[in-house]
Amino acid sequence: MTKMEDFQMIERGFVQTQAILVALGDENRQSIIVSLLKAGCDGLRVGQLTEQTHLSRPAVSHHLKILKEAQLVSIRKDGTKHYYAVRPSKNFAIMQQTAAIIERLAEENESK
Amino acid sequence: MTKMEDFQMIERGFVQTQAILVALGDENRQSIIVSLLKAGCDGLRVGQLTEQTHLSRPAVSHHLKILKEAQLVSIRKDGTKHYYAVRPSKNFAIMQQTAAIIERLAEENESK
DNA sequence: TTCCTCCGTTGAAACATTTAAACCTTTTCG
């Protein structure tokens, strides 16, 4: 892999993962993610998340929207009940890959 | 690794990587990182970054401060000249590790 | 239909972030 290719990977990686980075950078959304993961495959509803976090219902709804747009969570609807769960996103893998490339380049810098 | 341990890893990972996530979530700071990586081990000065990005000098200075606090860049001072470079951070590895655990748990959810 | 539950959305206020102009500090050079 040439440096040129590395930089292109990083630039594309940044574009594709920006929404995830912003979404996961917020403490409240981190709490929501952890709650959802603990709940497992059944997921949780907005009301249940409101209980488990110290957030109001509209706030939970707002943060879920951001997580949804970052494609980190999915919804399953059963009547009026909306179950949210963390879902695997290919952008998640891209984030790891991008981070790995940056780390490698940074280490090359250090050793010279 | 038990689920309990997974959740603990994620929670600690979130705390340790929050600054990085926020720092890398911003488009301007992403540009700065890319410019610095392209510059290699010598690094770049504030003035040079001002030319390469469409940011003013105080703006560059501001974003560098955030990147510095997230321990993503280092400074090397030579007289009045300050050279910034991307440096390897152990939090970078933690970010990848945390992402990997979440991804795995999300995939387990999906398959049930 | 009517009521109730569960969520989403809107609008406004509170709060945080980002930016540029002006100013200050430190170092170097004449």
Add this chain to the structure above:
DNA sequence: CGAAAAGGTTTAAATGTTTCAACGGAGGAA
């Protein structure tokens, strides 16, 4: 010494984010 060069800091304005209260809509039960 004084002037210039390179960056950092402060302040205030613009912008963006987060929050809650109030409202609206859709589905289920009687």
